[in-house]
Amino acid sequence: MADRNAFRMRRLRGRDPLGLRRALAGWLLPALVAAMALLAAMALTGAQGAGSLAARWEQAAAGQILVQLPPEGLGPALDRLSALPGVASATPVPDARLREFLRPWLGEVPGLPLPAMVEMRISDPSAETAIRAAAADIPGALVEERGEAVTQALRVANGVRGLAWVILAIIVLVATALVAVATRAGIAARSQTITILHELGARDSDIAGRFARRLGWLCTLGALGGLAIALPALWLLADAAIPVAMARPAALADLPWWGLASLPLVAGTIGWITARLTVGAWLRRLP
């Protein structure tokens, strides 16, 4: 039994001739990578959320046009607009609903003349041009310039999405720098051992590979930890925000699962590649 234990211990030590388990043992790097992964998870979810919101607004705005008509001659104008190709429906907005909209600003003004508003749903986006052309022929008709508010909102949503991707890129850069610093610390702690292994015939790829595996593993661990913290937090946020923004309850599909699941893999790959390149560059100074 004692022999078997000694054999196992030797085998374990033999797998780590550089002593990297001790030289790169601290929790600082995994903790920092966990924080990066947490931020990356937030940014990914933010990007997906902003994208979904923009798509929803765009879809809603694209299918609907509001036309203002003079109250006199509403019937013929409505018939003309309804008959246009690509128009699914043309429904006058009830007077009571219009007054309800205006009440917060104007109060109760029963004698105020209001224009007739027609809510048009279109099945073909090209119908919008035909509606504008027809409205130009009807005196006093106005087609709502849709969109200024929606366009602004879309711009904001797309801006948020773009910002999220920029944040992700910054996170990748910072994580790379962190791994490079940790690798340099490991090299400094084991420079003599590395030189001895080099002089005994170890290939650069052997030495750099050992660093890469260790750093890759630490980054993967850190990202898993960050993800474990991020998931419940993201679910709580989605549960609170989605009913407000999307007018429906939050669903599991609202989180970017593929992106989140790939975070440990991406973190591990960043750790592996950065460590390998950093150690490789250091080793090239040796003969």
Add this chain to the structure above:
Amino acid sequence: MVRFTNIGLRYPEGRGQWALSGLDFLLETGSFTWLLGPSGAGKSSVLGLMHLAVRPTAGRMEVLGQDVARMRRGALPGLRRRIGVVFQDYRLLPHLNAYENVALPLRIQGLTEQRLRADVTEMLRWVGLLERADAAPASLSGGEQQRLALARAVVARPALLVADEPTGNLDGAQARRVIALLREMHRLGTTVVVATHSEALPEEYPAPALRLEAGRLLSHG
């Protein structure tokens, strides 16, 4: 076989000074050679060139039949694995025990634990350290550390063995034991080069000698 042809060596930090210059000699395969000279004569530099820790600044150098100056850097590790080195300061890895230190060259060659165990055990027995297999290098005496370094240098059955002052820090009995082990390797066919500043050792164990002074070869024979 080791052949130096008009070899010169200048270290980058040496401010243009030649550490070695104009070295010409040939060491036949299976020979035993003393490398003699006072401290600072360039013995360690010659050994460093032989085990490819440094590359020559000038001249042509063949080690084990390979023209080192013309070799690609990526091909050097393969040649280094055929060379055993006993460093003056042992250079044992402090975080590995005696067994793992000896196993290191075989692990670098990619041998599995099953395949290397017999060789490592045999080497530890050969240098009289089998009972200390699990000891950390720091817990071994100077003589034990030197023998451990020797076991590590020869465990992969090198064709060339270079030893830098292997008896420098040892008492008479320990030094004789280490020299006996080196001569045993020579008897088994390994080309052995031993650097020493001692004049007594070559007298006690006569063999061809290279004598250096201020980076130049004074005599060979």
